[in-house]
Amino acid sequence: MPGFWGRWAIDCRAMESTIAFIGGGNMASAIIGGLRGQGLPAAQVEVVEPWDEARARLAQQFGVQAQAAPGEALRRAGVVVWAVKPQTFREAAQAAAPFCADALHLSVAAGIRSDSIAAWLGSERIVRAMPNTPALVGLGMTGLYARPSVGDADRAQVERIVATTGESVWVDAEPLLDGVTALSGSGPAYVFFFIEAMTRAGIEMGLTAAQAQRLAVGTFRGAAELAHRSDEPPELLRQRVTSKGGTTYAAITALQADGVDALLVKAIRAAQARAAELGDEFGR
Numbered sequence: 001m002p003g004f005w006g007r008w009a010i011d012c013r014a015m016e017s018t019i020a021f022i023g024g025g026n027m028a029s030a031i032i033g034g035l036r037g038q039g040l041p042a043a044q045v046e047v048v049e050p051w052d053e054a055r056a057r058l059a060q061q062f063g064v065q066a067q068a069a070p071g072e073a074l075r076r077a078g079v080v081v082w083a084v085k086p087q088t089f090r091e092a093a094q095a096a097a098p099f100c101a102d103a104l105h106l107s108v109a110a111g112i113r114s115d116s117i118a119a120w121l122g123s124e125r126i127v128r129a130m131p132n133t134p135a136l137v138g139l140g141m142t143g144l145y146a147r148p149s150v151g152d153a154d155r156a157q158v159e160r161i162v163a164t165t166g167e168s169v170w171v172d173a174e175p176l177l178d179g180v181t182a183l184s185g186s187g188p189a190y191v192f193f194f195i196e197a198m199t200r201a202g203i204e205m206g207l208t209a210a211q212a213q214r215l216a217v218g219t220f221r222g223a224a225e226l227a228h229r230s231d232e233p234p235e236l237l238r239q240r241v242t243s244k245g246g247t248t249y250a251a252i253t254a255l256q257a258d259g260v261d262a263l264l265v266k267a268i269r270a271a272q273a274r275a276a277e278l279g280d281e282f283g284r
């Protein structure tokens, strides 16, 4: 058992407590992968997942057994991670709540506000998380918000879980999570969108698809790492690439002429607005 995970897992074993996932799809898999990778035994992971194929995949990928519906096994859960779509959260909560009233609840659902979750579960021990899919490779970014009555020990437990998938940032006002959802939750899709477009441009210019994609992905990876390690702002890093009258200048001028920067901000605000709508539509 690695020291990093150590204390909580040992406590869990002593109490025979588990971490349960309601929903065993993409996001649950990313977190389960992180936990298993840090040495959490498969027997300490419970999953409720109605889809046969998803249950088989969880068993094959992570060695964890999943149930088609909530039941008595959930009573062992010290932490319940809610990883269902916003559209099905209410129904899933109604089915599972009788078995996990005393757990700490961690929701990754976009938009669904903690007031709704508290009402559905009859509990105030609720933390909302907004992770992203780079969690799959340990480079996730997660925004966290805790209801006021969540104590320090519960917050620390959430941090330990989320740390298996990457970094996290606490926000102290729940509406900010809609912004986190729009920026980093949905963000990987914006990056892939740019990689797709850059790859298309490469192919148009005569490179093979494999060459173009490798150049595009490697450029994102390198530029993101440079921005991460540098003390200088991205604007300055961009200026260093942009020789006056040169090639980058031609490209950035074309992007600015079409208002691409403003369009990106508009797109991210649309995602933020949709997160709030999801809370209204599928909350209580």
Ligand SMILES: NC(=O)c1ccc[n+]([C@@H]2O[C@H](COP(=O)([O-])OP(=O)(O)OC[C@H]3O[C@@H](n4cnc5c(N)ncnc54)[C@H](OP(=O)(O)O)[C@@H]3O)[C@@H](O)[C@H]2O)c1
Residues within 6 Å of the ligand: 022, 023, 024, 025, 026, 027, 028, 048, 049, 050, 051, 054, 083, 084, 085, 086, 088, 091, 092, 095, 108, 109, 110, 130, 131, 132, 133, 185, 186
């Ligand atoms: N994917 C992302 O990038 C991302 C990032 C941050 C947050 N999130 C949030 O994470 C949540 C899950 O998203 P996802 O991408 O992981 O979706 P997903 O892959 O579709 O996973 C959700 C899973 O929950 C299952 N499910 C449906 N009803 C259920 C119930 N009553 N009890 C138990 N399980 C049930 C679904 O089964 P069926 O397919 O049979 O319905 C599905 O396998 C969403 O709320 C989303 O907002 C996602």
